Structure formats: C-alpha cells, structure tokens
Amino acid sequence: MSKVLNKDIVKMACCIAEQALPGEQIEAYISRSTTLDIRAFDGEVEHLVSAASDGVGIRVISGHRQGFAYCGYLDDEAIKKTLSEARDNVSFANEDIHASMAYPDEVEATQMELLDPAIAATAVSEKTRLVVELEKETRKSDPRIRQVDSADYSDVTGEAAICNSNGVQAYSEGSYCDISVSVIAGEGSDSQTGTGFSVARKFALLDPKTAMNDAVTRAVRLLGAGKPAGRECSVVLDPRVTATLISVVASALSGEYVTKGRSFLAGRVGEKIMSSGLSLVDDPTDSRALSADLYDEEGLASRRNELVRDGVLMGFVYDSTSASRAGVQSTASAVRAGYSSGPVAACRALLLSSGDSHTLEDVVANVGDGLYVQSVTGVHSGVNPISGDFSVGVEGIMIRGGALAEPVREATIASTLQKMLLSITHVANDIQWLPGNAAGQTIAISEMVLSGN
C-alpha cells in the first residue's frame, strides 16, 4: 500500500508541465487510488473486489484555445502520446480569452490530516469480519427484518498531484471508509426498505451499529405506509434529504452556471435568497467534511467561501476560467470528475447554519402538522436547477399534533427552489457529514405541495 503513496506523481506531473513551449500553458493532473469493496450476504462474503487505478489528464492552452486528453495508465509512452493529443486538440477549439489555468497565489494550504494509515494497515480479514458480523447482527436485530439485501464495506486511499507551467504545484492524499447495510422489513403482505451507513475518514470511527440501527428504523417505521391525501403542508427533511437539496442548489452557486446564464441566482448578489438568519458556507478546509482537501483540483490552496449571510447572497464559487469570465479571482473551487475530464467550478463542502440549536423533536413539535420526509427519489429527473422547478417522490411519516404519526409512500412533494430557500423555517443542530459536497441536517420548509390521493 505505501508504494501507492509515494510522491513520484508530483515529479511526473511537473515533468509534463515543464514541457510548455513559449506562449503555451500546460497543466497535468495525475491521480492514483486503491479501493477495496467487500459485500456480505447470508453470513458469507458475496464478493470481494480489490482494485487500483491511476491515470493522467493533460490540459493545454495556447493562443486562447484549450485542448484536453487523458489516459488510464501511466507509462512514459502513454504520457507522451497524451500530451501530443492534448496539443493537437487545442487547434480545434474556438478562441476564448477566458480559458485559464491557475497562477500561484499567496494563500497557504491549511494543514489537515486526511489520510488514516490504519485503513491500509488493517487486514482484509478484519474488514471482512466487520461486514459479515454487521450482516448477521442486522438479520437478528428485529423479527420484522425479512431480508438483508446487502451489507457492504468499502475503503478508498488515494493521492493526486497537479502541476502547471505557471508554477502551481500541489499534492494531496486522503482516505475514507464506509460500511452500509440495506434491509427489507415485512409484515403480512407489506414490505418496506431502509438503508443505513456509517462513513468516516478514520477506520476507528466506523460504527456498524449506527448503520444497522438506521437501516432497521427506516424500514420498520414505514410498515403499513399508505398513499396520503394531497394538500399544501410544511415538510421536515431528514439530514440526508437536506444534503441532497443543498447539492442541487450548489449548481446554481457555481461560477460556471452563473457566467453562462444557467443559474436562477445570477445577478442576485446582495439580494435576499434565503430565510433571514441563515448562512451557507463552502469550506473544504473544515476537516470534518469528507470532501475536505488541501487544494482544489487546479492546485490552489482550499479556502473558506461565504456564499449566503443572514439570507443574503454574498457571491459564487469560481475556478480560474469562470473567474476570468466574471472578472473576479478564483475561489479555489475547481473540481474534476477524475483524471478523464478538466476542472469546472463547483461547491465542495457546503454547510447550512442558523443561530438556533433545535433538535429534531423541537422541529417536529414546532411544525405541528405536516410531513416528515425520510427519503426522496427522482432528484435527477424531477428537479431542474436551471428553472428551479422541484418535484420528487417521497417516503415518510405524517406529522400530527407536533409528533410523528402514520407512515406514507407513493407521494410527491413539489415547489420551486427559489421559493423553498425563502421558506426554510427551522434548521436543527444534528449535522451529519455525508459523502458528497454538502453536510446534512434536519430542516423544515413551509408551504410545499404534497401530491397523493
């Protein structure tokens, strides 16, 4: 394992960037990772996948034109060919005076310990035992558990290097592990499902019990769920659902969307876009976030960006190109989908907060009457981050008299993102750091339309 984390990749990346000719900029991104996936079923291992992958992505800008090429293996000949392809591709793009790469700036990287050596050091047999035990324990946990679909353990250890011919050099490494379980609960002819997980940067912090209890609770409390009557009501969103909602809003905060007229928030800096008292911060230097990183994926040191303060829109997140287009500085918010694509501006570690310290129970009691949304479906098909139209399938529990009442399913909730952001009435203090670019916490939103019978 330690072989994977040598810093040769910085030298390799710099060696590529140094080949820039006068008038040419070159950026090389090299990533390497090892992953382990173990699935348990019926008391045994169902599969175990041990994998390593690496690759290089090269971006070239010359004469205000940009070209890109990538390769999924790292030998000298392949790298040479990839650079020559990227250079060749330059000539086919149109001129864009804003096409940019990062320049070194004065911001120092916040030092964070993002790699847990215990993940690599722990034997596969120990990880296997953990997930097989979780599967067995979950089967026994409640008489209504009819099936444990799958129990999974996975971990990832990776490193990335970015060098460009403007002098940017960055290297970061990190790891995380997670354990999850999916169950089917049944009573009579009724079956309901639930998934629970525990995810952590440190192996010692993995908590299979949390995963089990969460999965079982979610499935069991939906037993007997029916289709609710349609009406307008308040909704209380589970932390996972809130994280999903915030990630959708994140695209409207991307400089890429804003500068190309794809954001309903474009041109609204200084205006009230959220309920008073709420703030939204994108902070990849917060080591609690699973997406925390020393650098962005153009090689600039990560920094804290305040996007909404007391409900008022303060700004957006930018990579070098979208920043140039907007006439501002990069906020170190370049993100890549691996080595096979170039950087694009995106939020990295969002956290919503209010000054309040509500618990879930407070929120439900305060809302009094409405719907507690446990999970949503169809986010990619029913939420349009450009128009703001929002419509998703829901499973959850009705709230009556300030308490959770009967479970419901096969219903939808709908509104627009614009209206929802202004209608957040409560934010609880139950922050969960989840995979993805937003933390989750319980929130309440008034006046959504519940569609059912």
Next chain:
Amino acid sequence: MLVERDILDKVLSGALAGGGDFAEIFVEEQGSTSAVLDDGRVEELSTGSRRGAGIRVVSGDATGYAHTADLSEKSLLEAARTASAIAKGMSGSSAPREVAISHMDTVNPSTVLIDPDSVSKPRKIELLQRADDAARSGRSAISQVSAAYGESKRKILVASSDGHESQDEQIRTRLSVSCIALGDGGMQTGYETIARTVGFEVFDSMSVEEIAAKAADRAVKKLSARPAPSGQMVAVLASGSGGVLFHEACGHGLEADHIDKDASVYVGRLGETVASPLITLVDDGTLGGEWGSYGIDDEGNLPARNVLIENGVLADYMWDVLRARKKARSSSGNGRRQSYRHLPMVRMTNTFILPGKDDPDEIVAQTPHGIYVAQLGGGQVNITTGDFVFGMTEAYMIENGRITEPLRDANLIGNGPDILTKIDAVASDFAVFPGTCGKDGQSVPVGCGQPTLRITGVTIGGTAQ
C-alpha cells in the same frame, strides 16, 4: 488480439490454482473522443484511452475480483493470484485445475459503416456549430445552447474456465443538445439527443439541425407553461422516451439478482398475470444499432430477444452467468459491467413494449381530461415496494380530447405492479429512446421504447391544486 491465447490459459489456470468453481478474464480497451460547445464556442476537444483486465474467481456463492491496467503477462498473472487468494479465503473451494481455451467466437455486432476514427476532427466540431446555429435560428428567446458530441470504441475479450473465448468491438456515437429559453417568468430548458451503437452514419438518420430544433422548441414552448397539476390523473405517454416507465416500473424488478435475493415484487410470480393483457415486454440486445445493443455481453454471452411479459403474463426474468449457474440454466445475455474495474451484474439492454392496435391520435381524442407526456427524462424505482418515479420534460394538458397548454417539469409517481394493470390503450406506433441506466454505482447505455399508450391513473407531482 488484446491478449494471446496461451496467456489466457495461464491466467485462468492461475486463477483456479487455489481452487474455485469458475474463473474468467475480461479484457477491455476503450478509446473515446468528445467535444463540447457552450456559450457559442467550441470549448474543448478531448480524447482519451483506457485499457485493463479484470479477473474473477467464483467459489460457491462467493466471488473474488482483481484487476489491473497493465496487460503484460506478469501483471495479469499477479491479478489472477490476487483473485485466487481472495477466493481461497472463502468457503466451498474445489480442487485446482488447469484451463485450456477450446472455443473461439468473434462477433462484430454493429454494422458500422463509417468508423468515427476515419472522420476528421473538424467535421466533428462542425456538427456542434451547426447545432448551435440551428437552435438559435429564428428563436430569439433561446439564451444559451450547449451541444456535446461523443464517440467511443470499446474492444472486449472474455475468456472463461468453461473453455470459451469471445471478442467484440462496440462503437457508439452520440450527440446531444441542451437549450435554455429566457422569458418573463424565468428560464426553461429543452433537451434532445441521438445516440446509437453505430458509427458516424448516425447523422444520416437524423440531422443535427433536427435534433437542435427539437431541443430549442421544447425550451421555448415551456416559457408559457403552467405549473403541472398535483393528484391522480389519466396520462397518455407518447411513443419513445415513455419506455423509461417500463424500465423502472418492472424492468429492474425482473433482474435475476434481485429475484435471487427475494428483494423484488416479482419474486415467485412466473406464469401469473402481472400486467394488462395489452402489454408484452421485451428486452432485446440484438436490435441493430440501438444504444443498448452489443455483439456479446460483458461475460462473453450472446444477447437475445427475451420476452419478459407476454400478453400480461410474466414469462421470464433476465439473467447473468452467476445467477443462471445457481438455477442451472443459461444466461440470457444480460451480464454487463461499466468497465474492467467492475464486476458484471444483471442489466437491461433495450427494453420495450410491443406495439398494439390503437391509433395514437384516437387515444388522445378519446381522453376527456388528463395529461399528454411527450418526453420523459429519467426515473428511479424501489424494486422491493415497486414504487417508482419518472420525470416529464415535455408535457401538456389534455382537455376534451385535445392537447392544450404546456406544463412545467415534474415527476410522476406510481407503483409498478399497479400501473401495469392500468394500461387501457396501446397504439400501433413505436420508438426507442437512448438512455443511461445506473445500478449499484455502475452506468451502462440502454434503450427504452414503447408505443403511445394510456394509463388510467397516475399521480402527478406538480404544484397546481
């Protein structure tokens, strides 16, 4: 030849050196080119390649899998040893054995007329510029256009301890256009795509201008759209993208891995009536040129035309090697994987409803009140409860048998087994639409298709009460 025969024999023998019931090597080499136009400019042309091999050892009910991006003999043997060591640690290992490949099939499914490699980069870029021009032309409301061109060439080789080796070359070409229209009420979006398992001749069947115009018109029409209704209504789904309904409502639930785990609403229902007698559902990976077609699946088996539901009666599930072995039957050619880094599992190919007898216009004319869904986006299903959603990206009200006002985007929600019994009219038209199906973290290209049809009641997730 991605890997020589004698090396395949050594690797498979190495994979079974510690025992195991079945071993397989999957070798893949993929090259791709993509180009994006946005904001009136071709932003970037990107080219790339990947290659690697995955080795699987099955021992009892357990699978060990290891992969490598290095196709040298040394590296392949090392991956085989890793997979073998994983399998050895599991129960049910049988004695080691030597493997010698005895059969060879080479299949080239897509009758590619114009290899995209033979087309110059400027010609590919030109498509994007034409799309941008066509989308904006005569439509002042269009404020933004993005167009993407993509092609991929995927060579695969699969050899297993059954002594069988197969190879395939899969070429896919696509173009998509997304438009934004700006009006007094904000922005609206429109999308259209063409994607087929063929070469550059794909643009002979539909011009870039046609694709762009469809996307642009969709966005413009929605500027005057009213909020979608909420509550239960009659819905008429136009032919084509409506097929995603069946992909979600029953397709996933008929995948044998879910059946094997007792996790699907369709467990134990073979031979039973599960849908309206008007419904015959087919999954067919052999359909020439469709997005979900291939010459061999990612386990080396031939695809087939598999009838899943016949006149409303559940006829069969879809199978991969692992699930078929457990039931001592053969795979239905539905074992697919995203890449050599992934384990194969049961996946759909092109899934569609066969045409019926009704006239599509008549179906609308005989619907007093409801919605007409002209284009669906994606969807999602809970295979255990059967509840599914799918998004409408172009829809209208039907009033007194006539298609009237456009509606804003919303999801529809229903329960698979329930919806399938509520289909009361199936037209004689038919179209297949390309899409990407996600399952357990892996994405594969699929086709969905159906004729125009009517559902007597489905819940619309809009805001208008």
